[in-house]
Amino acid sequence: MRNSSKELVIEVRDLWFRYSRESPWVLRGIDLELYSGEIVAIVGRNGCGKTTLIKHFNGLLKPCRGIVKVLGMDTRYVSTSELSKYVGIVFQNPIYQFSCSTVFDEVAFALRLRNLPSDVVEKLVNSVLSELGIVHLANRCPYDLSLGEQRRVSIASVLVYRPKVLVLDEPTTGLDYRSKLFLLNVIRRERERGCCIVLVTHDMEFLCELKPDRVVLMDDGKVIYVGDPREVMYSPELLSRCNLVQPQVPALSRGLLSARPLSAKEFLSEFMKMRDVSGTP
Amino acid sequence: MVLRRSSVTTALFYRPRETVLHKLNPLTKLAMILIITAVLFNTDNPIKLAITLTTVLILLHLGKVLRSSLVLMTTLLPMFALLFTVCALSWMYVADKPPTTAITIATLITTRLVILTLSLPILYSTTRLSDIARSLLLLKIPLSAVLPIILAYRFIPVLLRDLATVYESQISRGLSFRTKNPVKIIKNLVPVAIPAVIVATLRAIDLAEVLALRGVALKKVRSRPSITHYDVLLLAVVIAIATIPFTT
Ligand SMILES: Nc1ncnc2c1ncn2[C@@H]1O[C@H](COP(=O)(O)OP(=O)(O)O)[C@@H](O)[C@H]1O
Numbered sequence: 358m359r360n361s362s363k364e365l366v367i368e369v370r371d372l373w374f375r376y377s378r379e380s381p382w383v384l385r386g387i388d389l390e391l392y393s394g395e396i397v398a399i400v401g402r403n404g405c406g407k408t409t410l411i412k413h414f415n416g417l418l419k420p421c422r423g424i425v426k427v428l429g430m431d432t433r434y435v436s437t438s439e440l441s442k443y444v445g446i447v448f449q450n451p452i453y454q455f456s457c458s459t460v461f462d463e464v465a466f467a468l469r470l471r472n473l474p475s476d477v478v479e480k481l482v483n484s485v486l487s488e489l490g491i492v493h494l495a496n497r498c499p500y501d502l503s504l505g506e507q508r509r510v511s512i513a514s515v516l517v518y519r520p521k522v523l524v525l526d527e528p529t530t531g532l533d534y535r536s537k538l539f540l541l542n543v544i545r546r547e548r549e550r551g552c553c554i555v556l557v558t559h560d561m562e563f564l565c566e567l568k569p570d571r572v573v574l575m576d577d578g579k580v581i582y583v584g585d586p587r588e589v590m591y592s593p594e595l596l597s598r599c600n601l602v603q604p605q606v607p608a609l610s611r612g613l614l615s616a617r618p619l620s621a622k623e624f625l626s627e628f629m630k631m632r633d634v635s636g637t638p
Numbered sequence: 639m640v641l642r643r644s645s646v647t648t649a650l651f652y653r654p655r656e657t658v659l660h661k662l663n664p665l666t667k668l669a670m671i672l673i674i675t676a677v678l679f680n681t682d683n684p685i686k687l688a689i690t691l692t693t694v695l696i697l698l699h700l701g702k703v704l705r706s707s708l709v710l711m712t713t714l715l716p717m718f719a720l721l722f723t724v725c726a727l728s729w730m731y732v733a734d735k736p737p738t739t740a741i742t743i744a745t746l747i748t749t750r751l752v753i754l755t756l757s758l759p760i761l762y763s764t765t766r767l768s769d770i771a772r773s774l775l776l777l778k779i780p781l782s783a784v785l786p787i788i789l790a791y792r793f794i795p796v797l798l799r800d801l802a803t804v805y806e807s808q809i810s811r812g813l814s815f816r817t818k819n820p821v822k823i824i825k826n827l828v829p830v831a832i833p834a835v836i837v838a839t840l841r842a843i844d845l846a847e848v849l850a851l852r853g854v855a856l857k858k859v860r861s862r863p864s865i866t867h868y869d870v871l872l873l874a875v876v877i878a879i880a881t882i883p884f885t886t
């Protein structure tokens with residue numbers, strides 16, 4: 358059905374989940390397939406179950422009903438530390454993971470757990486630090502950094518072991534515009550490498566800039582739409598059903614342009630095209 | 639290390655119900671716990687201990703909090719097992735007692751603590767935190783002493799949630815507790831303990847600042863919880879049962 362050169366990395370089949378017998382279902386029959394080399398955005402209002410869903414991708418949570426497979430492995434029978442080799446999750450708040458006194462050690466944490474020799478660790482850590490532009494922070498204490506820097510450290514600490522799937526849970530909250538652009542480039546570069554990137558967010562403006570390959574819209578524990586970001590961004594009904602506001606560029610372009618730009622850059626080039634056409638007598 | 643958070647936290651807190659125990663004056667319930675404690679530490683007779691335990695269970699049942707309290711106890715079981723082991727070993731090797739004596743003493747100490755722990759929900763599961771606080775203030779305990787207790791108590795679910803979040807982040811990066819080697823387990827606990835302590839400290843600092851900003855100060859207690867005939871009755875019953883161990 359999809360591009361056959363892409364490998365199926367995560368498969369979710371009819372996933373149902375609740376935190377306890379007494380509590381209501383948080384996930385109600387989710388079906389989803391994630392492939393290598395794609396960026397998938399999971400979007401939905403607060404509390405709709407996004408974080409709960411991604412915690413199934415490395416076995417932190419096990420399905421109450423249904424199946425989650427990572428590279429063909431059923432997560433029910435594989436430990437999280439084993440699955441973590443393939444699926445890296447960067448959680449929302451970086452400070453919950455900082456357990457070392459320097460950024461370098463923090464990023465090296467996962468590699469040392471895997472008992473790699475120290476020269477290899479050093480090489481890998483330095484390369485990921487430079488990728489994320491935080492080489493100069495290597496000897497600082499993670500707790501003393503700004504939120505943007507902390508987020509880069511936490512992403513580095515996961516990217517360093519090159520997982521096949523990189524999951525980012527609301528990575529743009531609290532970041533300034535520059536840091537967001539930087540993050541955008543990191544995400545694109547990882548996709549080029551063949552990594553599957555799952556981005557949990559409700560930052561619609563960021564998604565318009567990023568232009569993910571697919572958007573998964575969630576509401577009340579269900580997937581209500583999977584597909585092209587343009588379809589989502591230009592469907593106010595779909596967005597309002599999920600309590601989301603249409604981002605600026607699509608809102609502006611609707612009724613103004615026949616094309617459907619997402620980013621400001623796209624908008625400008627479409628706008629120029631239209632002006633040229635209508636401007637000539 | 640599985641944190642069955644929802645069951646633990648619900649068992650640790652006030653559950654609004656309409657029972658006799660809920661309607662009692664908080665001071666009565668506090669008194670009951672003090673009496674039970676006094677009894678526990680003044681007897682080593684198994685029958686008397688059993689009577690005390692039964693009393694506690696009946697009171698919990700009256701407050702409709704028996705089940706949740708037992709759930710909490712099962713969660714605490716490993717802790718009591720550890721306590722028992724440490725106790726028995728230290729009486730055997732440090733105090734040089736024969737194994738049977740050491741085990742008897744360890745059993746007694748553990749039993750007392752189990753019953754004492756089990757009796758605490760009589761107060762906290764059936765009384766609103768604000769009512770407990772008000773009662774403590776009525777006992778002329780200063781706010782500066784009451785407030786930290788109340789805050790620490792309110793902090794428990796927050797800290798448990800933080801601990802779970804830290805734990806999840808670290809095993810997501812490959813940390814594993816699936817080993818039988820105790821040295822390794824302790825070593826692996828360090829990356830969980832450090833962020834947990836730091837996050838807790840940061841929260842405490844924030845809280846202190848907020849309190850200072852709001853100008854927390856001692857206020858006069860306005861309404862006092864009333865004492866009803868239930869208070870008198872149940873207190874009398876508990877005192878009566880409590881006196882049994884001291885007779886004969
Ligand atoms: N550890 C937990 N225990 C019980 N309920 C939880 C827990 N974590 C989340 N929930 C509940 O599950 C629902 C979905 O939460 P979550 O997956 O965090 O949503 P999102 O990430 O989309 O904001 C919420 O109603 C939340 O209250």
Ligand SMILES: [Mg+2]
Binds near residue numbers: 408409526
């Ligand atoms: Mg979330």
